[in-house]
Amino acid sequence: MNDFRSTRVPADGGGADRKALWFIREVGLPAIVRSCVSCRSTRHHPTDKFRVNANGKLLDVWMLICCDLCGRTSKIPVHERVHVQSLDHELLVRFENNDPALVRQLTLDAALAGRSSYRLDWTGTWELETDMPFYDLEGDDAAPLEVVVRFELPAPVRVEKLLTAGFGLSRAAVRRMVDSGRIHLPMAVDAKAREDFTLFVTT
Template identity: 50%
Template sequence: MDCRSASATAGEGRFRVNANGKLLDVWLLVRCVTCDRTSKLTVHERVPVRSLDPTELHKYHLNDPDLVASKLLDPFFARHRRFSLDWTGAWRLDTPSAQLDQEWPVQVEVVFEDPVPVRPDRLIAQGLGLSRPEVLRRVKCDIPLRRPMSTGFTFTVLAGE
């Protein structure tokens, strides 16, 4: 980022494609949450037009929202461009309070409307009002609770002791 803050960015949902003869540059425009400046993240630099998939090139020109999202959510792309996304307030676990008063164990299904990388232990702790150590003790799940994920999952909450 231009401000060198290494802070989170917000996607503007736009690509910029620049042609120089038969070579193309493609950038993803993002806004720094800290300084509010727009920066360009290089997607392709000085690549021959024929080397790009025509469908993908068309999506760059259309500012395809799914392509923007896939680039922003790609950890390899983020790591090599030295940016991170601000996920503050991007997710929550909706739980009816009556459900927690039912007989134990309680099974909960998590469904993401959009791919948001979140650690399941943090999501469950916040949603159920439990501490993270208590989540690790009381929750049984087929996925690692401490590894960020962006797909749905199911977990079981055991009775407290």
């Protein structure tokens, strides 16, 4: 990653393109937003544990979450009434051992959130990491720039916010450069991205 980001314009001022890597680094898991049955809070976080219940040859698997305010534990169904032979043995062992990677995977799972009627709050879950040095993007002699944006977690990040943070520009300046064609994006500037993409700044 550091080798990629260290690509710079030649010292003699030549016209070689610049490259940079922006990394959406994970700093925490999203909050699980659903009403607590014991208090008025709606924010929960995983307890890092699963509960597996066997009834004959049928299994139920739940992810346990905890209310941030009162501490009440509740369950999110991951598998319900599935035949024991239909669940991969290695996966079952991971549930039984409270595999941290599996907890993270399911906490980030938007499809599971949709099935279980809760939403994810991504506030405070990411930060932008880049060591790209400053140069005047709005200058007429600015060298072309290619920026690869990579996501460590699928947090929905508004593209405009990403550009203002990465380039150190105002919203108005970002909008002006996008509208003029100086910044080329694979999506609308007011869209939310959650997967890797590449943007370009032209002269």
